[in-house]
Amino acid sequence: MLATLASSPGRPMKADEIAPVVAPMEAADRRETRQYLLLLLPALLALGVFFVYPLCGILLRSVYKNGYTLESYRQVARTSVYLMVIALTFRTAAVVTLIALLLGYPLGYVLATVRPRLARVLVVIVVLPFLTSIIVRTYAWMVLLGSNGVVNQYLQALGLTHQPLRLLYNQAGVVVGMTYVLLPFMVLTLASVMRGIDPALVRAAHSLGANRWQAFRRVFLPLSAPGIVGGALLVFILSLGFFITPALMGGPSDVMIAMLIEREVEFTLNWSFASALAVILLALSLVGFAAYYRLVRLERLFEGLG
């Protein structure tokens, strides 16, 4: 798979390319095909009943309230508070994406270019937080950033501030926490694309007289573009649907779409409105992932795990 990517880093890959291991055999095995379809059935049935059907339920609820109506969507469009929540969600997602890209690019680069043995060790440092529960990672930052938290203890001990700084329960806290949680996605996406860049191309640039910066900017950077766009899209889309981190680390005004959905379901009990918000969020996510999938295959994030 790596070799395929190396030859054409930007080429969209389709799921059909899951290697057809079986060479075409002459026997007309329609029976075999039927057996394989039978093997697929349980998984598809489970997803149909417990995933697709509930999603359709949300879709239906969003347009049905004592008869078919687009009232819930109109309510979103009409109410400035909801529009502000959506705007804040987009802004937070954009800031998180930008910071994750700036932090993730150098690390992705190093992971992709160091000796494989060292890379395997370093990847563990990226993957361990990646596999740790989001709520644990959020809690860790609450401990670090709280007014009696580790960061404030050190700032005061060093005499940099006399009163504890307010690092938590505001927009800054949300951005730090979300960047932390999403950074591994960015790093793993970038590294998987960068590993496919043929180092000979950079060498060729050097031999043609380019200095390091020129070789990077004119050769490596453009070749890593699918990783940049893919990683940014992935982080941006995941940010849009974020719930746990902003709910725990944000202040009362830092409400994101997912938090609004949860409130409407749990407290306001306005299910058709919650459903309309969910449909909007879902539509945004699906468009983003369709774009991401054309650039990087999702399963490649897991290549270090299997």
Place this chain on the structure above:
Amino acid sequence: MIGAEGQRTGPGTIGVVAIAGAVLVFLIAPVAIIVIVSLSGADYLSFPPPRLSLRWYARFFGIPEWRQSIMVSVQVASLTMLFATVLGLAASLALVRGRFRGKGAVYAVLLSPMIVPTIITAIGLYFFFVKLKATGSILAMAVGHTVLALPVVVIIITATLQGFDLRLELAALSLGASRLTALRRVTLPLIAPGVVSAALFAFLTSFDELLIPLFLAGVEVQTLTVRVWNSLLLEVDPTIAAVSSFLIGVSCVVLGASALLRRRTDV
């Protein structure tokens, strides 16, 4: 580090390595600090802790509610592991071996729970199970987590199957084994490390996940993550540091086990 690779040298090597190093510290430090802080003997969380003790662990394992939550989480995660691995293994065999139209679409459907924001899957299932009056049950939570874990299992097992030499199975067939026997005696033992690894990740997916049980849990039946969530809404209780370290430990075990399993496959 990069210099050792010679030709691969990139721009401002030392600067890049320094930034990458700092980002690695940024990634691992919070996890490490939580584990260290959880060992604190003080009444509040300070780093480094003034003295070490296991008092927060004693509290965590001593309070019946927390113990009960561990049991709930283990039950939900075990059921999830069972469901997701069985469904995922069967589907992966079909995806890698079968030749049928619409394979790409099937694959996309199987991965789609990864793409849909979990909050949406969670409220969808909440509406669904409320109608059936089935919220608050371990089974409902396990079903929800199976949906989330299925893509992980399918990704890991299809990758394993692609690395499997089909000639071994064909050899068994040519020696007179039935398809089922060949699968059972040749293929499954050879792909077992990948399957076990997939099962472990399915377990972890469930064990770590909050949103599905947040909507589907009952007052009596709460997973560890839900109990952590509820207590975090009130205060930053140091016991949570011990609970968090426990969860980090489970992640480490899964990561370590899967690394060992992969090494076994490589040989």
